[in-house]
Amino acid sequence: MLANQIGYYSLIIGLFFSFFLFVVSIKDFNNLNKKINQNVFILSFLQLMFVVISFLSLILSFINSDFSNETVFNNSHTTKPLFYKVSGTWGNHEGSLLLWLLVLTLFIFLFLIKSRAQPKKYRILTVLFQQIIITGFFLFVLMTSNPFNYLFPIPQEGLGLNPILQDPALAIHPPILYLGYVGSSIIFSASLAAVTQNYISKEWSQHIKKWVLISWIFLSIGIMLGSIWAYYELGWGGFWFWDPVENVSLMPWLTLTALLHCILVLERRTLLTSWVVILSITTFTLSMCGTFLVRSGILNSVHTFANDPARGIFILVFLFVLIFLSLGIFFIFHKENNKDLNSFFWLSKETSILVNNWFMMYFLSVVLIGTVYPIFLDVLSTEKISVGPPFYHKLIAPFLAPFLLFMAFGPKLKWIKSKIENKNSIIVLFVISIVLTFGIIKNLSVNVLFYTVLITAAFFLFFTTLKELFVKKSNNISQGIAHFGFSLFILSILFNSILSSEIITNIKIGEKYNYNKSEIFFEKIEKKKESNYSSIIGYFKITDKNGKVTQLKPEMRAYNQPIIVTSEADIKTTLLEDKFLVMNLVKGDEYFNIRYQVKPFMLWIWISVLLISLGGSMSLFKKKYEK
Amino acid sequence: MKNKLNSIIIFIFLSFCFVVFYKGLNNSNIYTPKINDEKNIPIFKAKDFNSNINIESEKIFEENTYYIVNIWASWCVPCRKEHPLLMELSKNQSVKLIGLNYRDNLNNAKNFIIELGNPYSQILIDNDGTLGVEFGAYGVPETFLIDKNKKIIKKFIGQINQEIVDEIKSIIK
Numbered sequence: 001m002l003a004n005q006i007g008y009y010s011l012i013i014g015l016f017f018s019f020f021l022f023v024v025s026i027k028d029f030n031n032l033n034k035k036i037n038q039n040v041f042i043l044s045f046l047q048l049m050f051v052v053i054s055f056l057s058l059i060l061s062f063i064n065s066d067f068s069n070e071t072v073f074n075n076s077h078t079t080k081p082l083f084y085k086v087s088g089t090w091g092n093h094e095g096s097l098l099l100w101l102l103v104l105t106l107f108i109f110l111f112l113i114k115s116r117a118q119p120k121k122y123r124i125l126t127v128l129f130q131q132i133i134i135t136g137f138f139l140f141v142l143m144t145s146n147p148f149n150y151l152f153p154i155p156q157e158g159l160g161l162n163p164i165l166q167d168p169a170l171a172i173h174p175p176i177l178y179l180g181y182v183g184s185s186i187i188f189s190a191s192l193a194a195v196t197q198n199y200i201s202k203e204w205s206q207h208i209k210k211w212v213l214i215s216w217i218f219l220s221i222g223i224m225l226g227s228i229w230a231y232y233e234l235g236w237g238g239f240w241f242w243d244p245v246e247n248v249s250l251m252p253w254l255t256l257t258a259l260l261h262c263i264l265v266l267e268r269r270t271l272l273t274s275w276v277v278i279l280s281i282t283t284f285t286l287s288m289c290g291t292f293l294v295r296s297g298i299l300n301s302v303h304t305f306a307n308d309p310a311r312g313i314f315i316l317v318f319l320f321v322l323i324f325l326s327l328g329i330f331f332i333f334h335k336e337n338n339k340d341l342n343s344f345f346w347l348s349k350e351t352s353i354l355v356n357n358w359f360m361m362y363f364l365s366v367v368l369i370g371t372v373y374p375i376f377l378d379v380l381s382t383e384k385i386s387v388g389p390p391f392y393h394k395l396i397a398p399f400l401a402p403f404l405l406f407m408a409f410g411p412k413l414k415w416i417k418s419k420i421e422n423k424n425s426i427i428v429l430f431v432i433s434i435v436l437t438f439g440i441i442k443n444l445s446v447n448v449l450f451y452t453v454l455i456t457a458a459f460f461l462f463f464t465t466l467k468e469l470f471v472k473k474s475n476n477i478s479q480g481i482a483h484f485g486f487s488l489f490i491l492s493i494l495f496n497s498i499l500s501s502e503i504i505t506n507i508k509i510g511e512k513y514n515y516n517k518s519e520i521f522f523e524k525i526e527k528k529k530e531s532n533y534s535s536i537i538g539y540f541k542i543t544d545k546n547g548k549v550t551q552l553k554p555e556m557r558a559y560n561q562p563i564i565v566t567s568e569a570d571i572k573t574t575l576l577e578d579k580f581l582v583m584n585l586v587k588g589d590e591y592f593n594i595r596y597q598v599k600p601f602m603l604w605i606w607i608s609v610l611l612i613s614l615g616g617s618m619s620l621f622k623k624k625y626e627k
Numbered sequence: 628m629k630n631k632l633n634s635i636i637i638f639i640f641l642s643f644c645f646v647v648f649y650k651g652l653n654n655s656n657i658y659t660p661k662i663n664d665e666k667n668i669p670i671f672k673a674k675d676f677n678s679n680i681n682i683e684s685e686k687i688f689e690e691n692t693y694y695i696v697n698i699w700a701s702w703c704v705p706c707r708k709e710h711p712l713l714m715e716l717s718k719n720q721s722v723k724l725i726g727l728n729y730r731d732n733l734n735n736a737k738n739f740i741i742e743l744g745n746p747y748s749q750i751l752i753d754n755d756g757t758l759g760v761e762f763g764a765y766g767v768p769e770t771f772l773i774d775k776n777k778k779i780i781k782k783f784i785g786q787i788n789q790e791i792v793d794e795i796k797s798i799i800k
Contacts, residue, residue: 073704156702156735292648312652320645324638331634379650560756
């Protein structure tokens with residue numbers, strides 16, 4: 001109860017600090033003193049503290065199951081384990097917005113501390129732009145999604161957290177993803193500030209690179225966690241469904257990746273400045289756009305949280321204010337450095353990065369169109385369509401092969417002007433890739449030409465980066481690891497999709513099912529009762545064609561609050577393949593419907609994403625980038 | 628000049644996007660479950676709220692009249708809000724209200740009825756929430772309209788309002 005009040009008033013106080021910060025910063029802007037007024041630091045710190053207090057009091061309300069708080073009432077329950085009570089704090093709309101605010105205020109404070117070497121006016125402008133965003137979110141939270149709404153009379157029991165959200169990967173997925181999303185707000189504010197001060201330069205890029213890398217790493221890992229959750233919890237046996245909400249997190253990742261590469265160019269030569277600014281703006285707008293699409297309920301998706309047009313309109317207006325503001329600033333202040341424009345030599349690192357950008361833009365437009373087009377069509381013609389995986393696969397896969405080849409060549413090139421060296425080793429690696437691919441493909445019944453091209457390209461990148469890492473001892477390990485991780489990622493996905501097999505059948509207890517020299521034996525079921533759910537566990541023995549026996553125990557859970565039945569797949573992960581079994585009750589029958597899948601290289605998909613992120617992290621901690 | 632043209636085009640395009648999104652918001656995606664294939668009421672046994680005796684469902688729905696099954700609980704805030712409307716409905720002669728007391732403390736539930744009045748001709752206890760599942764409920768409150776053929780013809784998720792009451796009245800007339 002008290003925590004509720006404290007949380008609410010802390011939020012209002014936090015909003016007031018935004019106003020103070022505006023006043024103090026604007027005053028300080030024209031002050032000739034070279035240092036930023038100490039008050040800006042203090043105010044920013046206090047604002048952060050009050051948001052922290054507010055966030056902690058919401059967590060406290062969740063821990064104490066204080067159902068006088070509407071958010072707690074709607075999303076928690078006394079029988080829930082403590083871990084999920086805490087993670088329930090950000091598992092809902094109101095709490096997750098509070099988390100946004102927390103990260104926003106945290107990052108601007110860190111920015112202030114970490115940017116002491118930068119020009120004063122640039123820093124103050126960054127604070128101002130960031131405060132516009134922060135004020136917007138404060139108003140959004142207080143006006144449409146207050147996490148501290150009071151309920152009277154106090155309900156005795158809460159409505160519970162959706163059981164499919166009760167999962168460890170999902171408990172940490174939102175905070176990590178938000179660190180990535182919101183980290184891009186700093187890049188947004190900083191690049192706008194830099195444009196107005198005409199400060200898009202080598203020094204600026206070295207300073208902003210850290211922020212780009214941080215957001216990029218968190219975003220990568222955040223997306224992966226969401227994907228792991230979908231794989232383990234949703235029980236569909238896939239890890240990426242091209243669901244609108246997944247796409248929405250992928251889009252900022254694409255622009256951020258392009259931005260990261262542009263920054264590398266900018267570190268060396270004052271080139272691609274328009275790219276850098278536009279990508280900084282788009283990354284954050286896409287993050288915001290994601291919030292809009294997910295939170296407003298305009299999209300149909302497994303993630304749809306609440307349908308509340310009032311919230312949607314607020315974010316929508318706010319989003320477009322930010323877009324118009326930022327584009328306005330860009331058009332008014334940005335001056336392209338003309339003398340450098342024509343100095344691209346066709347075979348150079350700059351060109352290859354430019355090519356990479358265009359690939360990223362292509363992938364982005366595919367995903368963007370696939371996600372937004374149904375909305376446009378619905379509004380303009382009232383026709384309802386949904387865009388599924390085939391659309392994305394057909395449009396993305398053919399472009400993946402040249403993209404992978406460019407990834408292999410690009411890093412080998414030198415800045416400014418280059419020529420192809422070691423022609424022989426390239427040819428050798430390429431021939432090895434083709435032969436290896438063909439050897440694998442010819443035994444499989446798939447589209448030979450299509451997969452040969454794609455897998456050859458992936459293998460080529462794989463071997464090239466491997467050679468760079470181990471044979472040549474390249475001085476740019478972070479890039480090597482990231483690109484190697486990407487080749488591994490594509491290879492795992494391709495082989496996973498080609499080699500996966502699936503059996504769907506109805507089976508009784510004690511029955512055996514035979515196929516392809518393999519056998520599924522349904523031994524027995526067992527009933528279990530936990531505090532927040534009761535469950536049926538099936539015991540299965542699976543003998544594969546090599547005679548290897550695997551025990552799998554899929555589970556069906558009936559949660560009590562709210563009442564939802566979920567299927568928990570049992571997955572046995574080994575280095576080379578995952579065995580995945582999920583069961584469902586066939587109504588009014590003693591039969592169970594089972595789905596058994598063998599999915600090769602699943603583990604490597606996660607490992608490769610971690611490798612990609614590791615590459616980014618190493619670059620973050622490296623003092624000097626390349627020679 | 629070229630720059631200006633670009634910015635105008637971008638401005639117009641973005642404004643167009645804004646309008647589309649704005650309209651899209653109002654084309655709300657809220658799902659109102661429509662029961663097209665009318666479902667029979669489930670067959671079950673339940674304890675009576677007052678007498679604590681087990682009753683079979685056929686006994687409960689034996690009269691040739693419309694029934695409304697309302698799932699409620701004393702801890703449920705929307706239930707409290709919709710209660711006056713249920714009281715209003717209960718005055719109607721051509722319908723009988725059956726209450727399903729969902730996962731509740733019996734004493735709290737009794738106090739709730741004493742405080743706000745009893746619109747139900749019969750109240751059943753659903754302690755573990757299984758009865759609600761039988762009806763296909765997602766939570767509380769939920770209201771089902773059952774016709775003379777003992778089929779569920781309407782289902783209302785969440786707190787009912789005056790519009791829904793009028794709709795029910797027009798059906799049972």
